[in-house]
Amino acid sequence: MRRHFFGMMMTVSASLNGAEQRRPSRFGRMLEDRLPYLIVAPAILILLLVGLFPLIYSLIVSFQRITMTENDTSFVGILNYAELFRDTRLWATLGHTAIITAIALPLELLIGFLMAQLFIDRMPGRQIFVALLVLPTVISPIVAGATWRLMFDVRFGPIGQVLSFIAGEPVRILWTVNPAYVYPAIIICEVWQWSPFMFLLLLAALSNVDQSQLEAAEIDGASYFRVLRAIVLPAIAPVIAVACLIRGLDLVRIFDIIWALTEGGPGSMTETISLYTYVQGFSQFETSYTAAISFVVIVLLTLITTLVLKRMELVR
Amino acid sequence: MADVKLSELHKYYGNVHAVRGVDLTIADGEFAVLVGPSGCGKSTLLRTIAGLEDLDGGTITIGGAVVNDLRPRERNIAMVFQNYALYPYLTVNENIAFGLRARKTPEIEIRKRVSEAAEMLGIGNFLQRYPRQLSGGQRQRVAIGRAIVRKADLFLFDEPLSNLDAQLRDEMRTEIKRLHHEITTTMIYVTHDQVEAMTLADRIVLLRDGKIEQQGAPLELFEQPRTGFVAGFLGSPSINLIPATLKANGAGAAVVFQSGDALTLPKARAESLINADGQQVLVGIRPQHFSRAGGPLRDGVVPYSAVADLIQPTGTRTFTTIKIGGFDAVAELQAHDVSSHGERIDLAIDLNRVVLIDPASGLVIA
Numbered sequence: 001m002r003r004h005f006f007g008m009m010m011t012v013s014a015s016l017n018g019a020e021q022r023r024p025s026r027f028g029r030m031l032e033d034r035l036p037y038l039i040v041a042p043a044i045l046i047l048l049l050v051g052l053f054p055l056i057y058s059l060i061v062s063f064q065r066i067t068m069t070e071n072d073t074s075f076v077g078i079l080n081y082a083e084l085f086r087d088t089r090l091w092a093t094l095g096h097t098a099i100i101t102a103i104a105l106p107l108e109l110l111i112g113f114l115m116a117q118l119f120i121d122r123m124p125g126r127q128i129f130v131a132l133l134v135l136p137t138v139i140s141p142i143v144a145g146a147t148w149r150l151m152f153d154v155r156f157g158p159i160g161q162v163l164s165f166i167a168g169e170p171v172r173i174l175w176t177v178n179p180a181y182v183y184p185a186i187i188i189c190e191v192w193q194w195s196p197f198m199f200l201l202l203l204a205a206l207s208n209v210d211q212s213q214l215e216a217a218e219i220d221g222a223s224y225f226r227v228l229r230a231i232v233l234p235a236i237a238p239v240i241a242v243a244c245l246i247r248g249l250d251l252v253r254i255f256d257i258i259w260a261l262t263e264g265g266p267g268s269m270t271e272t273i274s275l276y277t278y279v280q281g282f283s284q285f286e287t288s289y290t291a292a293i294s295f296v297v298i299v300l301l302t303l304i305t306t307l308v309l310k311r312m313e314l315v316r
Numbered sequence: 317m318a319d320v321k322l323s324e325l326h327k328y329y330g331n332v333h334a335v336r337g338v339d340l341t342i343a344d345g346e347f348a349v350l351v352g353p354s355g356c357g358k359s360t361l362l363r364t365i366a367g368l369e370d371l372d373g374g375t376i377t378i379g380g381a382v383v384n385d386l387r388p389r390e391r392n393i394a395m396v397f398q399n400y401a402l403y404p405y406l407t408v409n410e411n412i413a414f415g416l417r418a419r420k421t422p423e424i425e426i427r428k429r430v431s432e433a434a435e436m437l438g439i440g441n442f443l444q445r446y447p448r449q450l451s452g453g454q455r456q457r458v459a460i461g462r463a464i465v466r467k468a469d470l471f472l473f474d475e476p477l478s479n480l481d482a483q484l485r486d487e488m489r490t491e492i493k494r495l496h497h498e499i500t501t502t503m504i505y506v507t508h509d510q511v512e513a514m515t516l517a518d519r520i521v522l523l524r525d526g527k528i529e530q531q532g533a534p535l536e537l538f539e540q541p542r543t544g545f546v547a548g549f550l551g552s553p554s555i556n557l558i559p560a561t562l563k564a565n566g567a568g569a570a571v572v573f574q575s576g577d578a579l580t581l582p583k584a585r586a587e588s589l590i591n592a593d594g595q596q597v598l599v600g601i602r603p604q605h606f607s608r609a610g611g612p613l614r615d616g617v618v619p620y621s622a623v624a625d626l627i628q629p630t631g632t633r634t635f636t637t638i639k640i641g642g643f644d645a646v647a648e649l650q651a652h653d654v655s656s657h658g659e660r661i662d663l664a665i666d667l668n669r670v671v672l673i674d675p676a677s678g679l680v681i682a
Contacts, residue, residue: 235405
């Protein structure tokens with residue numbers, strides 16, 4: 001039965017008046033047909049306004065010569081995009097982003113999976129443990145970064161103290177300054193914060209693996225790794241793919257943690273594409289050039305997402 | 317090949333005492349069926365034998381060795397699950413070979429055994445397919461194939477046919493019976509379906525509330541139930557149980573219903589009942605022991621006139637609801653014995669196998 005709200009209102013009011021049920025007027029019928037569209041129209045409009053308009057506007061800006069220090073708004077064609085290819089710092093930041101993603105993502109996946117394996121069996125206090133372990137994920141990344149900066153602090157940070165205690169002599173590591181330690185510092189913080197996210201998703205996926213298949217495999221005498229390969233991993237593969245996609249996109253956009261820990265330093269050694277875009281836009285005031293960078297990033301992320309989604313379709 | 321001995325088996329789920337001291341011996345090569353209503357502990361018992369559940373007391377012996385502390389994989393058993401439990405991301409071939417590969421069987425041997433099993437079960441054409449591409453019956457065949465290639469000591473079936481439609485179920489039941497004839501491995505089969513239990517079993521083990529109510533050959537349980545529960549559980553349509561009072565003296569015995577109707581019991585049954593004169597009983601008469609009266613009555617067969625109420629034709633037989641002593645009873649008659657609602661029919665009731673149950677204890681007294 002397909003009766004819309006408006007039509008219903010009219011029939012109800014008609015019968016309330018004691019009048020005979022009559023067909024809705026032509027206007028009423030037209031309204032009834034269009035009503036669903038009318039109802040969702042405001043939401044769509046707002047979405048277009050806040051989503052599509054900035055996108056198109058930034059595309060336009062990227063072909064202009066706008067900086068925040070001048071009034072020049074003339075079009076320059078693809079000059080900004082051509083500039084991108086000559087900008088070695090940009091390519092370096094893309095490299096930094098790739099390094100962090102390539103190390104942090106597999107680590108988060110692995111740690112999340114191991115944690116999920118640990119907590120898949122019923123045990124006393126399981127719910128409390130899971131809730132506690134997921135805590136880092138609900139903290140704002142900028143807070144996580146600031147906290148870890150304090151933890152890493154060479155004079156007051158507990159990490160240095162613990163390391164000194166273990167080593168038996170003072171250990172002074174400038175985690176957020178020394179080029180050898182900045183990447184480990186960022187990755188430790190990132191993995192600390194986001195492994196629980198993987199853990200939560202994988203825990204849910206693992207508890208949905210068909211129990212009788214696992215029992216059948218146990219009776220068949222299959223080893224842990226055989227069961228993992230033949231039953232568990234294929235069953236949770238879609239969840240792994242989605243989790244990696246979400247985390248992967250987040251990692252490509254990584255900003256807060258690094259901003260809080262190193263601000264991209266030393267020099268521009270840990271500057272990622274998001275940091276570079278921010279710096280270009282809000283401390284160099286290169287508005288149009290920043291728009292061009294953003295656009296390239298959007299294209300990049302869209303490409304990755306499309307590829308992953310396509311691959312998932314194939315898996316299915 | 318192995319015999320199975322269970323002694324004083326106990327299993328708790330939290331506060332629920334699911335298996336309460338089961339003693340059972342299953343001979344080598346025997347087909348034992350654990351049957352009972354849902355929640356009676358039959359599946360738990362099977363899973364405990366498989367080692368999928370820990371036991372809380374007692375011992376399990378398979379082939380002379382106590383397996384209490386062995387993992388399922390070390391018990392050399394094979395199991396067929398209710399939902400088949402096929403590995404969805406492996407082909408049929410890989411599914412069947414899975415257990416053999418896990419046990420490092422040589423590849424040549426695997427190929428030989430898989431093709432033997434596939435031929436025996438008629439699934440040779442599906443070997444390269446995935447489980448999701450198969451019908452329910454085919455999946456169940458694959459699950460059985462996965463079990464038989466292992467050449468295990470003991471086969472466990474956990475309600476393997478309950479997900480199949482009625483026709484397939486009959487077909488697979490026949491195949492499982494034939495399979496047992498061919499491979500003669502000890503089998504333990506769990507079902508809640510008494511027809512499956514009767515048709516498949518060398519021995520039925522009827523469970524109730526975690527205990528064995530009665531065990532024995534199918535016909536033995538059917539014809540000589542020890543309790544009213546056994547009498548009521550086996551047989552379809554189930555036995556009619558009608559309250560009555562037993563009258564017995566030197567001359568003979570009869571059951572008198574509350575309506576005043578009485579049925580005279582056969583002489584052979586009467587002698588043992590003299591001491592039970594005046595006792596309240598449930599009279600158990602199987603629907604199959606009714607027939608349309610005609611010709612001289614055999615010994616122990618009594619006439620009874622009744623009005624047909626509900627009539628349920630099944631094709632070969634017609635189930636007719638009548639009143640006996642004021643209570644509804646089902647009579648299984650020939651297809652054309654009764655034609656219309658309200659028709660008065662003259663019946664003959666064979667009381668040679670009547671079951672008299674003490675309503676208080678639930679035990680069969682005669």
